[in-house]
Amino acid sequence: MSLPPTGQTVLVTGTASDSHTWNLVYLQLFVEELGYRVVNLGPCVTDDLLAEACRVHRPDLVVISSVNGHGYRDGLSAVTRLRRGPGRSDIPVVIGGKLGVLGERSPEAAARLLAAGCDAVFDDADLDALREFLTRPAAGARTAHRHAGSTV
Amino acid sequence: MSAPQSFGRFVARAAAGGGLVVQPRMGFGTPRLMRAGLERVRAAAGSTAGTLTIDSYTRVGDLAAAGAALAEGAALNGYPIATHPPAVTRELLDGITAADFPVQVRHGSSRPEPIIRALAAAGLDATEGGPVSYCLPYGRTPLRESVDNWARGCELLAELVPAPRTPHLETFGGCMLGQLCPPGLLVALSVLEGLFFAEHGIGELSLSYAQQTDAGQDAEAVRALRRLAAELLPPRVEWHVVLYTYMGVYPGTRAGADRLLEASARLAVRSGARRLIVKTAAEAHRIPTVAENVRALEIAAAAAALTEPPAAGDESADSEVYLEARAFVGAVLDGGGPVGTALRTAFARGWLDVPYCLHPDNAGRSRSVIDPTGRLRWSRTGSMPLAPVRRSGRVPELTADGLLAAVHAVARRYDHVA
Numbered sequence: 001m002s003l004p005p006t007g008q009t010v011l012v013t014g015t016a017s018d019s020h021t022w023n024l025v026y027l028q029l030f031v032e033e034l035g036y037r038v039v040n041l042g043p044c045v046t047d048d049l050l051a052e053a054c055r056v057h058r059p060d061l062v063v064i065s066s067v068n069g070h071g072y073r074d075g076l077s078a079v080t081r082l083r084r085g086p087g088r089s090d091i092p093v094v095i096g097g098k099l100g101v102l103g104e105r106s107p108e109a110a111a112r113l114l115a116a117g118c119d120a121v122f123d124d125a126d127l128d129a130l131r132e133f134l135t136r137p138a139a140g141a142r143t144a145h146r147h148a149g150s151t152v
Numbered sequence: 153m154s155a156p157q158s159f160g161r162f163v164a165r166a167a168a169g170g171g172l173v174v175q176p177r178m179g180f181g182t183p184r185l186m187r188a189g190l191e192r193v194r195a196a197a198g199s200t201a202g203t204l205t206i207d208s209y210t211r212v213g214d215l216a217a218a219g220a221a222l223a224e225g226a227a228l229n230g231y232p233i234a235t236h237p238p239a240v241t242r243e244l245l246d247g248i249t250a251a252d253f254p255v256q257v258r259h260g261s262s263r264p265e266p267i268i269r270a271l272a273a274a275g276l277d278a279t280e281g282g283p284v285s286y287c288l289p290y291g292r293t294p295l296r297e298s299v300d301n302w303a304r305g306c307e308l309l310a311e312l313v314p315a316p317r318t319p320h321l322e323t324f325g326g327c328m329l330g331q332l333c334p335p336g337l338l339v340a341l342s343v344l345e346g347l348f349f350a351e352h353g354i355g356e357l358s359l360s361y362a363q364q365t366d367a368g369q370d371a372e373a374v375r376a377l378r379r380l381a382a383e384l385l386p387p388r389v390e391w392h393v394v395l396y397t398y399m400g401v402y403p404g405t406r407a408g409a410d411r412l413l414e415a416s417a418r419l420a421v422r423s424g425a426r427r428l429i430v431k432t433a434a435e436a437h438r439i440p441t442v443a444e445n446v447r448a449l450e451i452a453a454a455a456a457a458l459t460e461p462p463a464a465g466d467e468s469a470d471s472e473v474y475l476e477a478r479a480f481v482g483a484v485l486d487g488g489g490p491v492g493t494a495l496r497t498a499f500a501r502g503w504l505d506v507p508y509c510l511h512p513d514n515a516g517r518s519r520s521v522i523d524p525t526g527r528l529r530w531s532r533t534g535s536m537p538l539a540p541v542r543r544s545g546r547v548p549e550l551t552a553d554g555l556l557a558a559v560h561a562v563a564r565r566y567d568h569v570a
Binding site: 019021022024025026029030032033040041042043044045 | 289329508509510511512550551555559
């Protein structure tokens with residue numbers, strides 16, 4: 001049921017304030033089955049640690065997952081650091097999960113994430129959108145188009 | 153209050169009277185709410201113990217954030233014990249803690265020193281922790297640091313809670329990621345953390361085990377834990393086993409949640425655990441209220457009261473869980489030396505390897521599945537001291553869909569019982 005290897009690497013990561021891990025374990029299996037090699041950074045990943053891991057592992061895509069309600073805030077900080085901080089990187093970044101405390105999508109917060117350099121923002125449990133992002137032609141390639149995931 | 157009281161003696165006395173002690177996980181930011189919650193727990197039907205669950209800012213050591221949240225009047229997800237002055241905590245506990253109502257501090261910190269200082273200063277004696285279990289599942293503190301912090305934490309608790317008070321420490325090692333860790337490893341970690349506490353001067357312990365997917369396997373696990381504790385802990389150490397109601401994805405319906413809670417209470421009594429940490433029906437959705445906690449305590453106490461205790465001597469069987477747990481403990485302790493060092497070596501070499509745990513100090517080569525009969529099994533053993541999983545008839549590797557089904561298996565089963 002797995003897809004053939006793509007030869008590409010996806011870096012899966014939690015956010016700085018989020019200690020949850022089952023979401024990251026699940027995403028690793030999900031992304032591996034789509035044919036990618038996965039580096040899983042685990043929970044409580046600071047912005048600097050993420051930037052450093054991107055430098056070391058040179059992934060083709062970064063998948064940020066957050067379920068503690070601080071995802072909009074922590075994700076914005078992480079992608080801003082990645083795009084503008086020391087050793088700035090243009091590796092595609094997507095984010096998804098329970099991103100706000102209210103349990104509903106915030107189009108304004110998602111727009112801020114896209115403006116800061118996220119390539120897609122996925123709603124909680126919208127795995128079809130993530131699958132589509134990962135399996136479309138040239139998925140994860142550095143030419144990824146900016147794309148507001150949500151309901152797709 | 154004449155004879156010196158302790159958390160362990162309170163539990164022993166309840167057990168002698170045939171009662172299971174039931175206890176919530178409950179914490180509120182303000183002393184007023186916290187006191188009100190403890191009053192209601194104390195008044196609940198059943199043998200209850202109280203809990204101060206600490207907020208997550210204090211847990212990660214960010215006392216500035218805890219202080220700022222209090223100053224802003226923001227709601228915290230627990231009681232910030234290291235931020236409220238000791239006098240405030242003493243006042244909140246005044247007339248609440250007593251020989252028949254001990255209060256324990258539960259927190260989850262790999263840097264416990266400020267919490268231990270604060271609880272001792274407030275007159276409390278009992279808390280929870282572990283060099284492995286308060287480190288690997290939730291954060292990035294290096295295991296080496298956590299082992300050092302907890303060694304000092306134990307010694308500090310022993311020093312700051314002098315006789316006639318009795319420091320009490322509970323291992324969280326029987327829980328780890330809450331679900332999908334085969335019981336042999338949970339039992340071994342609980343025993344090893346208990347040995348670590350004893351080595352660092354704690355004379356009264358409780359050893360935890362969290363309910364998993366199969367009642368028969370869980371009963372084996374609690375009995376194995378009791379047998380190993382009796383075999384390995386120094387005779388001077390007093391201990392009991394505490395069971396946690398299921399810590400994984402919880403049933404979404406009230407009926408399902410109640411059935412799972414009742415099953416845990418029956419398991420506790422039948423397997424010889426003496427205390428139960430309950431969960432509420434609200435758990436799947438949000439932080440429970442005081443009333444929801446009290447309701448859970450009373451449901452658990454009622455189910456326990458209707459359950460027959462075990463026949464004497466039934467913990468001596470060489471069950472599968474016992475043999476596996478003994479293999480882990482033996483491998484870890486074989487080289488001698490302090491337990492903390494042995495634990496670090498064991499994780500570094502992958503002898504202990506918690507499945508699905510992403511901490512950088514965990515080897516991450518083990519995997520587990522729920523087998524067709526409902527028991528938790530290894531599907532990959534990595535470098536652990538276990539026979540490799542047999543190729544013939546072996547359980548298939550977990551896929552993403554399989555993982556999702558496995559983490560929801562217990563919730564689904566209890567939600568859908570007719």
